[in-house]
Amino acid sequence: MEMSLIALASITVVSILFLFKFLIKESRGSKNLPKGSLGLPVIGETIGFINALEKEQGAEWINKKVAKYGPIFKTSIACTPMVCIVGQAGNRFIHGSGNDVFSTNQPKTIRDLHGNNTIFELSGSRYILVKKAILSFLKPENLQNYVGRMDDLVTATLQKEIKEKDTIKVVDFMKKLTYNVACDILFGIHDVATKEAFLDDFRLVFKAFGSFPIKYPGSPYSQGLQAKERISNRFLPILRKRKEELSTGVLSPTNDVVSCLLSLRDENEEPIPEEVVVDNFRFIMIASHDTTAVLLSLTMWKLSRDKQIFSEVLKEHMDILRSKAAATEEKLTWDDIQKMKYTWQVAQEMMRIFPPAIANFRKALKDTNFGGYDIPKGWMVFSVPHGTHMEKDIFSSPTEFDPSRFDKSSKPIPPYAYIPFGAGTHICIGNEFARIETLTAIHKLVTQFEWSQVHPDETITRKAMPFPSMGLPIKIRPRIPT
Known part of the structure; x- marks a missing residue:
């Protein structure tokens, strides 16, 4: 007592x-902060926001605030005071302002899970250095070379997953798939035991992002922080071995993202610190793994429920198969990926309705203002994709699923209106990698298998990101050739 x-x-x-x-x-x-509430001391409005996310009602939570306070309001989430700005003009302000106004810093509780040296947290010359290095690894001419490897990885993961099974959980499978792709192509990690050990801890970190951010023994958030440290400790020997292999010429800087980062030299010809490489390893793994798994799971969920959409997608991919048969080329190529236009329109429409991230955060580096309100230095600001994604003046009949919105012949989408990958100079640098991975996986699934949902009424829920609420179990069998 x-x-x-x-x-x-x-x-x-x-x-x-x-x-x-x-x-x-x-x-x-x-003198003139936006209207709104900072909620309870310390925890702010975090509980209400997380509860809304879990029910896939994050947009409704924000809409209620907008109805009460207007499109600019203050709140406090994850122990951080924030200003939410809803609408295209707000998106332009947040994503289009210079690096002297906003940084890409995340709220502290999220930053503690990612690390202090990720590309989101770096600034100045070091940010430019690291960003250029990662971009060089993901440039179009390199991406073209990854298509065949992705084809192999998707095929191998599929064969292993469905071996002697007639039912799989799509969410679990997509997470395994995107993790394997990231380990192999981005990080050059091939040892099975090492990958499994990393994955166990990454799962705890993923879970922590969707939990209440408070530290107490056994809490999901505390377990995530502990897992983050174990990932770092396990990765350091790999990093140092890569460093040695680079110095002896066994590896080249273009071998993987880690080798690329280790080869960097700053303006004083000094290598970047190990903690920068470690933090960005964790961050890129999380970013490349979970967001693409979300998109693939939601796309499969839609294809399972909409016969017309599925028929259009299947036709597109069967046409590609027929053209490849004539050319005697088995693996997918870069040219094949470019032909999957309708499939990518379906994926884009999924991201419009269910954006992977509910919000995009920035940190005010100085006192600024927008819409007649002051935003203090040090406060977070955030935009919400649904604020424009579901705006009827931008997307007609916004609640209807219509992939043709993204056809080049359709009405152009205004700048800063469609932001599932962010926008401006800080737009997601891995979006093209995600596109190739998504299209490769969908191609293999629709051309080689038939499936049906175990739970046809399965809904979407959100922790940190939106997923089918039951993991999307499906009955799956090989497609009979016609």
Whole structure:
């Protein structure tokens, strides 16, 4: 009882101090903050927001705020004061402003899981250096060479997954697939035991992103932080071996992303610190794995439910198969990927309705203002894709699923209106890699297999990202050739 009273008193004192800090900041930092609520001391409005996400009602949570306070409002999530700006003009302001106004920093609780040296957290010359290195690895001429390897990886993962099975969970399969692709192509990690050990801990980190961000023994958030440290410790010997292999000429800087980063030299011809490579390894693995798994799972969910969409997709891929048979080329090529236009339109429409990230965050580097309101230095700002994705003046009949919106002959989509990958100078640098991976996987699935949903009424739920609520179990069997 005594310990409980002490703990309660401690929490109360911390809460009062935290609230007092906010009140002081509001009274002296800005004269005209947006309307809204910072919620409870310390936790802010985090609980309500997470509860809404779990029910795939994050958009509704934000819409209620907009209805009450307007398209610019303040809140506090993950122990961080924030300003939400909804709409195309707000997207342009957040994503189009210079690096002297906003940085790509994430809220502290998210940053603690990613690390302090990711491409989101770096600034200045080091940010430019790391970004250029990753972009060089993902440039179009390199991506063309990855198509055949992706074909092999998708085929091998599929064969292993369905061996002696007639039912699989699509979400689990897509996570395995995207993880294998990232390990092989991006990071050059091929040892099965090493990959499995990493994956166990990455799963804990993924789970932590969708949990309440508070540290106590056994909490998902604490387990995620511990897993993050184990990933770092396990990766360091790999990093140092790569460094040695680079110095002896066994590896080249173009071998994988890690080798590319280790080969960097700053303006003083010094290598970047190991912690920068480690943090970006974790970050890129998370970004390349979960977001693409989301897109693939949701696309399969849609194809399972919509016969017309499925028929159009199947026709496109069967046409590619027939053309390849005439050319006696078995593996997919870069030219084949470019022919999958309708399939990518379906994927784009899925991301319009179910964007992988509910929000895109930035941090104010100086006092600024927008729409007549002040935004204090140090506060986070965020845009929400659904604010324009579901705007009827931009996308007619926005609740209808219509892939033709993304046909080049259709009405052009205004800049900063479609932002599943972000926008501006900080747009996701892996979006083309994700496109190739998505199209390769869909091609193999629709041309080689037939399937049906186990639960036809399965809905979408969201933790950090949206997934079919039951993991999308399907009955699957090889397609009979016609």
